[in-house]
Amino acid sequence: MENCTLYTHEVDMGKVLKRMQAHFDTAALSISGQENNWDSITAVSGKKLLRKGHTLTITHRQRTVPGYTLDHSDEPIIANLRGMHAFVEQISADNEDLKSLLLAKIPTINTEVVVKAEPAFNGDLRAAVMEMAHELDAIFFSEGNVIFKTDVQGFWDKTGALLLDVNGHSTATNLTVSIDAKYFDSPVTPAADALMRKTRSLQQLQEMGIRSSAMLPPVPGEADVTIRSAAEIATRVAVLAAVNTVAFGYLDGRAVTAYLQQHQLWEHTTPGEKAFLQDPQEDSKTRETWKCEAIWVLLWALNKVPSLGYMNDLCNLDMVPAEDFPFRGPDSDPAAFLTAATTVRPAAAILDANDLYYRANWACVDARLKSEKEPVHPGIVYERHYALNWLICYRNQEWDEVTCDT
Template sequence: MVNVAVRKGLLGTEKKFQLSYRERAKPSYQISELDSPLTQNLAGMLNFVGDLQSTNEEVKGLLMAKIKTLNFECAVLCSPLVRTMLTGFIEQVIQQLDAIVFAQAKVIIGKSKVQQFLDKNLDLILDLNGKCGIDDLSVHINSQYFDAPPENANEAQLARKVGSEKILKAHEVKVNVQLPVIVAEDEVKLRAPHEVAERVTVLAITTSVAFGGLSGEGALNYLAQYKLQEALTPRERAFLQNPTEELKSQETWKCEGIWTLMWALGVVDELSFPDTLANLNDIPVEQYPIGENKNPRDFIESMTTLRDKSEVLNTNDLYYRMHWACVDARIARQAMKAVHPGVVYERHYALNWLINYRNQPWDEVTCDT
């Protein structure tokens, strides 16, 4: 920590400046252990962001992913006059480091009247009120921390990559041959069938509220009746307690998660190419987890198997590469005509949860590209 105080003349105004710095005990792209004060702070920040409602859930997810990649932290405190003098310098440092800023309310560089996160361009990522001012946030990970060297990839991983690229080319979706292989099959443990069925059931209930079939209070009572309250995530519980129109609109997208997980359970025969929205009406009423005079526990207990792990990973690999193409098109401000980006994102999200990607719970799933 550095402290500087300067006063011009005996009665002059004192100019104060304080700079503190701390870093991780071991550089990483994730928070796997709380081995330093910084990782403890980052873990707290991650939970803090996770509890925020957002007008753009995808950008919120990218912010959470970026927080996990932070390896050092600088805090600057200074008097107003010094702050004005240093603003230009601070902006240059932020830009060069591809940093994010957690700023207090009404600071010079701020974009909100409340606490806020800013990107390297000092544009608003997310504030405490959930307001988001950008459409994308770059998350860069040094390959030495993340990508398995190609020479260590097995034949199945390489074949999966090639197979996905072939499908994308056939549908005229841009291919990035530099993207690495995904995790090997022997390193993956899929979620248990009953856990997947329970997740589908909760999603069916929250989307029913989103579409007006149930009230938030009615959904909470329904969950309590069948002892499913513990299956709710914190964000889902907050939604049911206050289902605003904006949140309802966001929750309707979870139909794609239902469709994807029902495919994993074998209820849906084909996931289908993501160029159109899934139609849950195509799922037979008798095979849907909720409905009139139905006990959702019957559905959960009846789901005892999942699709083969290799098939799930093939699909996850495809959506990983497809999602990259969607992000690339958005950054380039190009229309994505071959697939529906929203459908791709939601299915990739569900698939990452299904394969236990980074052991992330449902609310914290990231879709890295």
């Protein structure tokens, strides 16, 4: 038996049945459930007298509410998509732009279609599956079968081109990321301060030579947002600063783990950070070094640095005064920093930055989708947007689960 899984933003599974009905004779199909709400479809191809045919079995599952983010949910499909997103993130890709598109595609998936072939995806069954992928604008995940002529795990597009395998290889050159407008949140009337903020951000970006979209909604207004407390921000900085030293190779994971436990910070260390400290591989170290930008944003929110600076300029944590930084080695004590962190910038200032980086992040994603050069440094913009979203409790997401929707 061989199998593969199709992932699509489409929710109308009547399209799958119609495609199978167009490909196979009616007598070859068996449907479980109602035609407009089927549970499974079985197709038998090449069945002849005294000879068993090849069988294709199709099942599916969907989000209860279609969407375009991976918010907290007990739904198995969303939990699976979050795992898929984390799996793709840790792959060191030959084509990082294509990997970014795949990461953008995963949160837009609404339906998972599992296809099993017995004994294998022969020519006829393969053709039926590829037709279905085109109909659904789907991507494939497979551990290898005759469709893709490989035994390596990976993702393929609807044409059969390799998007990304576990070794980081690709043959595809682009991937379309689409979101149906009807799946967006119900429209609400934005607050006046939010609309003014949007206008200022667009003007500021225009002056910087960055084209963004006026169609993007504003971020929440001051009355509709909760900014994290000074104590919560300071604690997050203290953990990030310690973990970051492992990313740069200054300390090993065991030393930082002991430090965090000694200073009662271990309970505030996220599952992702704990996993990193336990096994800091080189690719994860590289990703973790980017958290410098998040540390910079959080220090700014605590009034420890005067400004975020330019979107093309990497932050320099060495410029932060010693008394305003929580970690100066395993013998340092974060207590003074945590005690002194008592004020947070006004919500208006944090929302101004959040709205600006949200629109700049959109501009970077839009440029990648069009195979154009990003107008500003995409890594800096993304990491700062990430921290700003955490600061405003965006969708009530915890640190490891923060999304930067654009």
